[in-house]
Amino acid sequence: EELIGSIIRDTNIFITHDVLKELLYRFPEEKKLFHQVTIFPRLNINFEHYIRLGFDAADASLLEYNKKKGWPIVTEDHKMLAEGVAKKAALMQLGDYVGALLLNGYLDGRRFQQLIKTLRQMRNITKRKEKELLAVRHRLY
Numbered sequence: 001e002e003l004i005g006s007i008i009r010d011t012n013i014f015i016t017h018d019v020l021k022e023l024l025y026r027f028p029e030e031k032k033l034f035h036q037v038t039i040f041p042r043l044n045i046n047f048e049h050y051i052r053l054g055f056d057a058a059d060a061s062l063l064e065y066n067k068k069k070g071w072p073i074v075t076e077d078h079k080m081l082a083e084g085v086a087k088k089a090a091l092m093q094l095g096d097y098v099g100a101l102l103l104n105g106y107l108d109g110r111r112f113q114q115l116i117k118t119l120r121q122m123r124n125i126t127k128r129k130e131k132e133l134l135a136v137r138h139r140l141y
Helices: 002-010 017-026 028-034 047-052 057-069 078-087 094-103 109-121 127-140
Strands: 014-016 038-040
Touching: 002 028, 014 017, 014 057, 017 028, 017 038, 017 057, 047 057, 057 078, 094 109, 094 127, 109 127
Parallel strands: 014 038
Antiparallel strands: none
């Protein structure tokens, strides 16, 4: 989508080589888009610890950067989100990231509402989360 490409070009989004491998497997038609983000190597500091906890290589590599550098992770993986709560790490769902884009003036209210509706149709967010996010928009506009 055009918005995703714009976000990738205009923000500091990174993935690891492990994440790239997973994305290319799942979405091979988006290869060009994925190569527009910054790609970091695996740190191999806590990687095996996260693997032992049951995370796959892509998730483990991101959790390493979160722990070492404090960089936030946008994920829909419930196990990763639970790890973020347990460790007080900066992990957020895509809907919350879209909300942050609205609050920071990156998205206008109309486009934000469209994206939230799309996330709900995809069952990416619950009805309750949709209402919470749309309430933010209504307070701003």
